[in-house]
Amino acid sequence: QVELVESGGGSVQAGGSLRLSCSTSSYVYEHYSWAWFRQAPGKEREGVAGIGHDGRTTYADSVKGRFAISRDNAKNTQYLIMNSLKPEDSGMYYCAAELRVGATLNSDDFGIWGQGTQVTVYS
Secondary structure (H helix, E strand, O other), X not given: OOOOEEEOOEEEEOOOOEEEEEEOOOOOHHXXXXXXXXXXXXXXXXXXXXXXXXXXXXXXXXXXXXXXXXXXXXXXXXXXXXXXXXXXXXXXXEEEEEEOXXXXXXXXXXXXXXXXXXXXXXX
């Protein structure tokens, strides 16, 4: 069973940066597609960034140019680098994984989820 471990959340002032990490011990890591989703209180979960097993990426319009997703297959870890953070970026961020679904932000495509890490951006 694949388990995901997220880290890197925290509180930061608007304009600051954070790096989220999501790791797994799965030996088939390189075959997985990954994504980050976030959910703020009272709002629906939304896709933020995704990276396919082939390395292709996709981003929500609201984070394009500010966030970057990447993967390190040697470390079984993928990262979400968040720059120029805004208060509206606050929420619980979830890492998700699935075999070979490509770069997608559709939550229905993912069957493996982490526990989430909180990001708070204050003005």
